[in-house]
């Protein structure tokens with residue numbers, strides 16, 4: 001990959017008004033702007049830049065300089081990873097692939113003029129726009145909680161300081177204290193995530209605070225890999241984890257962050273840590289850009305990941321209505337590859353092969369006790385439909401569970417290299 | 422070599438229903454002739470009630486045994502992984518392993534090039550079976566093979582892979598497998614001889630190799646797609 005002006009810009013850009021000026025004149029290279037440098041956006045940027053070999057001008061806009069992956073953030077809570085190991089910089093995307101990495105917020109999208117505007121005041125034209133902003137929370141979904149309460153009752157559903165805060169709170173729990181989790185309703189980012197988190201919290205408490213209790217308040221009747229988690233909790237953390245489903249009021253929960261109380265269908269409980277994971281919708285910018293429907297998420301064309309609202313816009317990852325695919329980093333990475341190929345085909349005439357999607361989600365229950373669920377998917381006219389799948393079984397032997405965990409470590413290395421180069 | 426592999430597969434998997442028993446019997450061969458072929462193995466392996474660990478693990482009771490399950494034998498990582506994933510020695514898996522050890526278990530420590538001749542392998546399998554207390558794993562008794570596994574026409578291996586297509590398809594693989602060939606928990610798949618790569622993928626597709634993720638990944642690839650992937654990964658400069 002050649003180093004060019006763009007790499008230089010990428011490295012120094014956040015400072016720079018450099019970008020806004022020289023774009024328009026003599027700009028022969030088609031321009032792709034990507035909003036959000038997470039699992040979807042970073043992958044798309046890297047694939048377009050890598051495979052078009054400089055023929056496409058790629059700008060990636062992401063406010064944070066270090067992306068902390070939500071995936072494996074639960075393992076950090078459990079003490080299996082250190083915090084630095086889940087942080088990734090955009091340096092290689094800028095220097096190795098010639099991507100303009102702009103650390104800024106996108107605050108507006110003008111789809112008629114095909115421009116995006118940023119908080120720092122840049123206006124960037126695009127030929128194709130890729131939007132992968134992840135999720136935001138539905139206001140009022142947990143009565144008593146709003147984003148201003150996130151320091152007392154963290155969500156930790158976007159990784160970074162929120163994850164560190166939750167870990168500190170768990171470590172500061174009084175002996176025999178209560179950790180409560182308000183689990184989200186479907187659809188939400190990472191279906192097994194809350195339950196993996198419970199496992200990791202239990203792992204820590206078992207060692208440091210064995211009389212502590214974990215209370216899950218869950219609006220859903222059932223959840224991902226339920227049999228596997230429940231078997232694991234029974235085996236490793238017997239008596240520690242209690243889940244209150246909708247039949248016992250788990251769907252009628254409000255919180256009082258000041259008093260550190262949760263109200264479960266009229267019964268008030270005092271808790272020591274409260275992890276509130278609210279209901280979710282597409283990242284705000286998708287809504288601002290007019291890409292969402294009544295569900296709060298973005299309808300897409302299954303074969304291409306194009307927005308149903310605008311064929312020059314592609315939406316990836318958690319923000320989409322991706323049919324049978326769960327909202328996961330693996331899925332977002334899979335979407336990105338299809339979109340990258342379509343964008344290149346549209347702008348440079350390269351071949352667009354038929355879309356294939358897949359996903360695998362690993363979860364760690366305790367040391368060397370890993371489980372997984374996965375599937376492959378193909379587009380139909382109407383949705384991305386499941387083709388084939390597998391899930392770990394209850395009662396598997398310890399060697400297989402260990403192998404599954406080791407595989408997840410390999411996957412983490414693989415997907416982060418695939419995203420960030 | 423190729424033909425023999427597919428012939429063996431056809432024998433082992435093709436004969437559900439009425440024709441099964443004959444096919445299987447002829448596939449399993451003649452134990453007496455097999456005793457002569459055993460000399461290829463006996464330098465490294467012992468067999469029988471008093472067999473001990475040699476250069477290779479003892480092969481007594483090999484049918485129905487999980488791969489890499491002899492305590493105290495220093496198996497390779499690959500063999501250990503295959504065992505953990507559920508590789509069990511059956512007529513089919515043994516046949517595939519003896520025919521070309523690396524096709525079934527890529528990083529096996531067994532320095533044995535393989536027995537090309539399907540008839541010799543069948544005889545050897547019959548010999549091994551005499552020392553197995555789990556004969557029910559042999560298809561004479563009950564077919565262990567799945568009847569719906571497709572058999573491959575020999576021309577499949579002759580397909581010349583489309584590297585550009587392979588490059589696109591490879592993006593699905595590199596979520597897990599590292600393009601630079603490093604192995605942090607998932608094996609390297611770059612710079613393999615194309616033929617071995619193709620055979621390994623077909624072994625997953627036919628569920629000869631255990632491992633649900635790879636069975637699923639390979640399961641929906643066409644012969645052309647597998648060839649394309651082999652061409653692409655085989656030619657990567659690390």
Ligand SMILES: Cc1cc2nc3c(=O)[nH]c(=O)nc-3n(C[C@H](O)[C@H](O)[C@H](O)COP(=O)(O)OP(=O)(O)OC[C@H]3O[C@@H](n4cnc5c(N)ncnc54)[C@H](O)[C@@H]3O)c2cc1C
Nearest residue numbers: 036038039040070071106133134190317318328329330332
């Ligand atoms: C606890 C937990 C565990 C998880 N574990 C797994 C797992 O094991 N495996 C797995 O596959 N998935 C896992 N996930 C899910 C995974 O993290 C998400 O599905 C994935 O990150 C989605 O990718 P994305 O690109 O849609 O969004 P994100 O990765 O969230 O990226 C969105 C990016 O967009 C940026 N952004 C948002 N708005 C703007 C704007 N206006 N302008 C510019 N930038 C903007 C954000 O800063 C962010 O960096 C887990 C999630 C959680 C919470």
